[in-house]
Amino acid sequence: MYEIGKKRELLWFLCFFVLTLFLFIPRTIFAAGSTEADQAFQEGYRFGKIMGEVKGERAASQKEKLDWRSAFTEDKGNLNKDFGLDQYSLTYKNYFRYGFEKGFQEGYTQAYTQFSTQKKLTDGEMGNQHGEILGMILGTIYGKEDYDKGLTNLWERHLLSEMQIRKRYQLNKDTKQYIESFIKAFINGYKEGYVTAYRDTHFQNHLQPMQQAVEEGQNLGQQVGNFFAHRDWQQLKANDWEASLKEFEKQESIVYRYQLFLESKEYQMGFMAGFRDGFREAYIQAFQERRESYGTENMNYYWVDQAPQKMILEESTVSFQKGQPVTEVKEVAFLEIPQGAFYEKIYLGFGKNPNLFRYRSFPFTPSSDVISINVIHSAPFIVTHQPLILSFPWHGNERVGIYEQVNGEWRYLYSTIQNQQVMTELSYKHYSDGTYVMMVDDSYQEIKDLYGHWAQKELYTFLRRGYIQGDQQRLYYPDAPMTRGDFLALISTIQKWPLSSKVDLSTTFHDYGTFDQYNDIITYAFTQGYVSGYSDGTFRPYQPMTYQEVEWILQKILKKSDFTWDTMEQRLLNKKFIRSKSRWGKQQLIPKSEIIYLFYSLQEENILS
Incomplete structure (x- = not known):
């Protein structure tokens, strides 16, 4: 069965195998993915195959008939004691015996049939081999058992006498040379197996907890x-x-x-x-x-032409359940390009902004990643003929909005909520790169009388941008005229005028004492040449504005001498179906709503910033 040169390798394997089984199985008890029955069957099968090979080779050498059942019956009664099966469950014992029988049958039959083709061993050589194998197995079992019981390292304690060895392994029917060699080798193998198992068990009892501590620490540390x-x-x-x-x-x-x-x-x-x-x-x-x-997720460049297209930005999110990462792909943002939005063919980039550290400070609560849209084009911008629609998933309240980065600050874009999405239109005629984020603003106070107004979109946008606010009753009166002081205050807020009180206008205007909260604003506008007083030496900050005054002041502020209200009057009629009072003359008083619409339009065209 075994070549003599491989005998020692086999014996050490057996010793290690048996020791490993009895050291670790009672504690683990089984490897991941295996059941108690599977494990018991496999262990029994391995031992049975080894024992069967020994008995099969011996039977063939003695020219006995091939009868594995009779040989198995001789060993069957010693299984519980030899392998310490009483410490295991009934299920384990039954499946171990079943596996042992199957392995014994296979090992016995294979060794018996292959004996005639192998190099023949002398009776002494075969007795040495068989005795050492069986002695080492039994010694390993008792060495481990004695250590666990707290007994001293005394290998002779359970050693069988020569008579017991003869009876246990049915040696009396064999040759004298085989018997003597078997008994001598059995004792030597038993001693080596016992001492090795005793000491290895002692070593493992100290090593295993340390190894287990390191491994458990590593596993939890990794999580x-x-x-x-x-x-x-x-x-x-x-x-x-x-x-x-x-x-x-x-x-x-x-x-x-x-x-x-x-x-x-x-x-x-x-x-x-x-x-x-x-x-x-x-x-x-x-x-x-x-x-x-x-x-990888940010490498998104779409080839865009006249056809409609919807871009979807996704990200992989990682949650942890019982220490294990669970990856899920979620939609972050959407960009819809209507049919005919672009006449030219371009690449359009759509992804998270790579300069995230630039946007760590937000005026409100950010509820999305910072998203960038990039035009890959030789020109600095592309002409758009239809507004692009940017949207984010949303499951919160209505105080959310989409904001655009403009001149280093976040500017609110009119946003609506539909189908659990917040969306806005990017309606610029000349579109270049843009940076956007979704935020929740819990600070602004609602204005009750802007909803349902023809300029609701523009009024609400200016409310969210912090340009206007209501009175104590949360009313704005959008159809009332706007005073000269409020007009300048609104432009000052939009353009962030660097106000100062260093210039004294008390000798310039007779009604200086009525300026109150408008003092610094009027001073700045006057020193910049945007406004002047009346011929009677007054400024009249509480006097309502006329269309003509708006036109004159904006020509100076925007540095556009050709600016006229007429263009806006026509736009109101075409887009809002509103007939402005200016049709009766520019000396008519201009309502707040039309001024808000004017400023909103100028901002959209990047004329007023």
Whole structure:
């Protein structure tokens, strides 16, 4: 059956195999993915095959008939004692016996039939081989058992006498040379198996807890490190696993978090060392994987022509359930391009803004990633003939809105909520790159009398941009005239005039004492040449504005001498179906709503900023 040169290798394998079985199975008890019955059958099968091979070869050498059942019956009664099956469940014992029988049959039959083709061993050589194998198996079992019982390392304690060996292994029918060699080798194998098992069990009892401590620490450290890497990336924190580990330990000590106080000091040390290593490795790997994922998800360039198209920006989100990462792909933003929006063919980029650190400070609560739309074109802009529609998924209240980055600040874009999406129209005639984000503003006070008004969109937009506000009753009176002081205050807010009180207009205007909250605004407008007083030496900040005054002042502020109200009057008629009072003459008083519509339009055209 076995070549002599391979005998020692086999014996050491058997010793290690038996020792491993009895050291670890009672504790584990089974590997992931296996059942108790499967495990018991496999272990029984392996032992049975070894024993069957020994008995089969011996039977063939003695020219006995091939009868594995009779040989199996001789060993069947010793299974419980030889393999310590009484410490296992009934299920385990039954399946071990079943596996042992199947393995014995296969090993016996195979060894018996192959005996005639193998190099023949002398009776002494075969007795040495068989005796050492069986002795080592039995010695290994008793060595492990004695250590577990707290007995001394005394291999002779359970050693069978020569008479017992003869009876146990039915040797009396064999040759004298085989019997003597078998008994001598059995005793030597038993001694070696016993001593090795006793000492290895002692070693493993000290080694295994330390190994287990390190492995458990590594596994749990990897879970935590993985999470912190994803969290730090999402919060735009630097790649610093040590800082994150300190933060984790500061929240609650690892000793108490994992109840390490129930373990020995050595176990705690091994666990902590493994935890740190696992945290570091998982953190670094996960952080770098997020960078790669971010770059891939952000590589979105669409070929756009006259046909309609809908772009979808997605991202991979990672949640953690019972320590394990669960990845889910979610939609981040949408960009709809209507038919005929572009006449030219271009590449349009749509993704998260790569300069995230520039946008870490927001005036309101950000509820989305910062999104960029990039025009890949030789010219600085592209002509649009239909508005683009940008939208974000949303499941919150109505105080949300989409904002655009303009001159380093976030400007609200009129937004509507439909089908759990917040959307806005990008209606610029000349479109260039844009940066957008969705935010929730809980600070503004609603104005009750703008809803249902023909200029509701423009009025609401200016409310959200912080340009206008209602009175104590939350009313704005959009159809009432706008005073000269309020007109200048509105432009000052939009353009962020650098106001100063250094210039004294008390000798310039007789009604200086009535300027009140308009004082600095009027002073700035006057010194810039935007406004002048009346011939009687007054400014009259509370006097309503006329269309003509609006036209004159804006010509100076916008530095456009050709600016006229006539263009806006026609636009109101064409787009809003509103006939402006200016048709009766520009000396008519202009209502607030028409001024708001005017300023909104100038901002959309990038004329007023």
